[in-house]
Amino acid sequence: MHLTRFRFNAARVGARRLLSSPQILHAAVMSSFAEIPPAAGEGPRVLWRIDANSRAETYLYIVSPDKPDLTHLVEQAGWPQTGRWDTYDYTPLLARLAEGDRWSFRLTANPVHTARRTDDEPTKITAHVGVRHQTDWLLQRQQRAGFTILHKPPDRRHLPEGDEHELVIHNRRQLAFGKTGQRQRVTLMTVTYDGLLEITDPDAFRRTLTHGLGRAKAYGCGLMTLAAV
Incomplete structure (x- = not known):
């Protein structure tokens, strides 16, 4: 497995075109490989993410x-x-990850759920738009994904509830872009999570890092990266 970082020159027209559409950027990422990457479900897949710290630092x-x-x-x-x-x-x-290790992490994801308005209506995939529901989306997946998000000490909590975890949600974006061969535009809600975690299941956690978490992986979601605490 490999981890790659590329810095965009945001002053260039080509950079702005790529950054304006996850569909176009996905095609550019996939064309970076001489061999066709494996399809989803057949092993580790290609994951990607954009980190825009500022206009001058977009990676x-x-x-x-x-x-x-x-x-x-x-x-x-x-x-x-x-x-x-x-x-x-x-x-x-990946090989040295162990149970009990603590890491700082970043994840951009597409937090969604299935819902329907009436009992006879088919379920529909719907984005979570509230911060609390977006937080719960990640918390509900942490055990299966091989980690747990750390709790804050009581003296660092600013709210009576909903502020228990070492987790910040930012860069909440509603994206809309065209898809090749389709007239209807794709709409996508993405959010970025920054926080602190502890590994509970190294094998499951390695799978999370190499297979991604959640939906819309082709559009820049699902990639979790780590940094030392």
Whole structure:
């Protein structure tokens, strides 16, 4: 497995075009591989995420079984004369993950649920729009995903309820973009979670890091990255 980071030159038209549509950026990411990546369900998949810390610091992160070649992104949306990308061997980190390890994490996800207005109406996938429901979406998946989000000490909680965890939700976005071959536009709610976690099941957690969490993985959701606490 490999972890790759690429910095966009947001002043370029090509960068703005790629960043404006998850569909276009997904195609650009997938064309970074000489061999066709495995389909979902057949092993670790290609995951990607955009981190926009500021207009001058917009990064693309990719986790993939094979090394990507981002020459086309450098030419279209980077610095062709001086820009590169960084790819690291992700396998040693994955191998040493152990129960009880604590990490800082970031995850951009598509928190949704199924709902219907009447009993005879078919269920429909609906986005969670409230912060509390978006928080609950992640908490409901943490055990199966091999981790638990740490609790705050009581003296650091600012609310009587809903503020128990070391978790911040930000960059809540409603995206709308066209999809190739379809007239109807795709709408997508994405949120970014920053927090602290403890590993409870290393094997399940490794799967989370390499297979993604939640839906809309093709559109920049599901990739969790780690940093030392």
